[in-house]
Amino acid sequence: MRLLLVEDDNHVAAALSAVLARHGFDVTHARSGEEALKALLPDTRAPFGVVLLDLGLPDQDGFEVCGRIRKRTSTPVIMVTARADVRSRVHGLNLGADDYVVKPYDTMELLARIHAVSRRTVPAEAPSAADEPAEGTQxxxxxxxxxxxxxxxxxxxxxxxxxxxxxxxxxxxxxxxxxxxxxxxxxxxxxxxxxxxxxxxxxxxxxxxxxxxxxxxxxxxxxxxxxxxxxxxxxx
Structure with a gap:
């Protein structure tokens, strides 16, 4: 699975990318909101399966980035941030985020959440015959x-x-x-x-x-x- 990691801290991104790579993910690292949005533009490669989005980005707030992502794609978004207050959680989910993980987190839990959102998501960008309703369904x-x-x-x-x-x-x-x-x-x-x-x-x-x-x-x-x-x- 291709995964877009939006994280401005290079040390955090490098460590997490190494873990994700060991678990079979093809990771693309974006250091800002604009870089993330450019990475999500359609290209010849397979679409991203999940976006891991930090909120404290250098050019714009992660909430704004999430809203812009949701306007252009249905790719699942998991917010990964140190903001632990309930208001931020609710705001992020209401903007269209599929999950919200608070730092510091357990890596295995993060991996489980990534797999969970990807299992229940069918990318709108790549419909297939498998997406057709089963025979006899309304x-x-x-x-x-x-x-x-x-x-x-x-x-x-x-x-x-x-x-x-x-x-x-x-x-x-x-x-x-x-x-x-x-x-x-x-x-x-x-x-x-x-x-x-x-x-x-x-x-x-x-x-x-x-x-x-x-x-x-x-x-x-x-x-x-x-x-x-x-x-x-x-x-x-």
């Missing part, structure tokens, strides 16, 4: 004015496409699998974020609020106090 799920297409990760409300972040779509798709059924908070965190509930509850609440706002259907996702959330099928 191409689109329709719930009143809401239409959700999993293969293309598209959401349409009243004929208008609604842009969602990767996690917002995954969350909506999970709830839409079984309309009316309550999903426990722990179950949602486990299936969408692939992590435990501890310390992630606020992130879930932020994504639920963002979905309600973007879809302009506040009653679509119902909060079941003390348990979790469920999708309430809207009227046609």
């Amino acid at each position: 191409p689109a799920l329709r719930l009143g004015p809401l239409s959700l297409e999993v293969p293309t990760r598209t959401v349409v409300v009243n004929g208008t496409t609604v842009p969602l972040t990767r996690k917002e779509f995954d969350l909506l798709a999970l709830l839409a699998q079984r309309p009316g059924v309550v999903f426990r908070r722990e179950q949602i965190i486990s299936e969408v974020w692939r992590t435990s509930w501890e310390g992630t509850g606020r992130t879930l609440e932020v994504h639920i609020a963002s979905l309600r706002s973007k879809l302009r259907m506040p009653a679509l996702i119902e909060t079941v106090r003390g348990v979790g959330y469920r999708l309430v099928p809207p009227a046609a």
Whole structure:
């Protein structure tokens, strides 16, 4: 897998690149936000599988870089930073980051997180026959004015496409699998974020609020106090 490491500290980058190389990654090192964005331009090589993004970059804040990356590609982004406060975590995830790792970290945990986000990601830049829905599967799920297409990760409300972040779509798709059924908070965190509930509850609440706002259907996702959330099928 090709991996883009965005890190301005050459010593940190060299040490981490050596570890990643030993585990089979083809690492490209970018020292600034602009260098990272240039590296993500399409070329003849295979696309990057994951971006490891430091937030303390010399030319621009990593949050801004993440937002610009997300506008041009669906490549998974893992923020790797010393900023441990909850507000930064929530902000990063809300910008479209797929995971958030705080320094100092255990290298094996970082590797596990890289593999986790890559397993559940199909690069939009390189569709293949394997991306086609299996025979007999429904191409689109329709719930009143809401239409959700999993293969293309598209959401349409009243004929208008609604842009969602990767996690917002995954969350909506999970709830839409079984309309009316309550999903426990722990179950949602486990299936969408692939992590435990501890310390992630606020992130879930932020994504639920963002979905309600973007879809302009506040009653679509119902909060079941003390348990979790469920999708309430809207009227046609």
